[in-house]
Amino acid sequence: MTVFCDTSVLVAAALQAHVHHRSAKAVLDRIRRGHDTGHASAHALAETFSVLSRMPTKPKLEPADVLAILEQDFIPHFAFVALQPEDYPAAIRDLVALGLGGGRIYDLLHLRVANKLALDRIYTLNESE
Numbered sequence: 001m002t003v004f005c006d007t008s009v010l011v012a013a014a015l016q017a018h019v020h021h022r023s024a025k026a027v028l029d030r031i032r033r034g035h036d037t038g039h040a041s042a043h044a045l046a047e048t049f050s051v052l053s054r055m056p057t058k059p060k061l062e063p064a065d066v067l068a069i070l071e072q073d074f075i076p077h078f079a080f081v082a083l084q085p086e087d088y089p090a091a092i093r094d095l096v097a098l099g100l101g102g103g104r105i106y107d108l109l110h111l112r113v114a115n116k117l118a119l120d121r122i123y124t125l126n127e128s129e
Contacts, residue, residue: 001120002037003027005078006110007047008125010040014052014069020125027123031077041113042082045070047106081113 005013005027012024031038052066061069083091091108095101107126114122 001035002039002118003031004039004110004114004117004119004122005044006040006107006122006124006126007044007051009123010044010048010074011051012125014048014073015055015057017057024123024125028073028077032073038078039114039117039119040074040078040080041110042080043106043109045074045080048074081117083109083112083116087112 008020009024009027012018012020013028015021018024027036028038030036049063049066049070052061052069053063055061088109091112092105095105095108107124110124111122
C-alpha cells in the first residue's frame with residue numbers, strides 16, 4: 001500500500017510514552033519493512049522536529065537527539081513531498097473562505113500534499129481530519 005502519515009503519526013511513532021505509540025509504530029514498522037510505501041509532507045519533517053525538541057519528555061530530547069530519531073526512523077523510509085510556493089496562498093484563501101484559521105492551516109497543508117499523491121491510505125491522529 002502507498003500511505004501518507006501526518007505529523008501526529010510521526011510524533012506518536014517516535015515517543016514510546018505517547019498514548020498512540022503502539023498503533024503509530026505499527027504503521028512505521030510496515031513502512032520500514034517495505035510492506036507499505038510511506039509518504040509525508042516536507043513540512044511534517046520540520047513540524048516533527050519542532051514538536052519533539054520542545055516536548056517536556058523525560059529525559060528531555062535535545063535537538064541532536066531528535067535529529068538522530070529523524071535520520072534513523074523517518075528520513076530513510078519516507079518520501080517527503082513539498083508543495084509549490086503558490087499552493088500556500090491558495091490554502092490560506094481556502095481556509096479563510098471556510099471561516100477557519102490558526103493551526104488548521106498545517107492540517108490543510110498535509111491534506112494538500114496528500115491530494116497530489118496516489119494513496120491507498122492517509123494516517124492521522126487528528127479527529128477533525
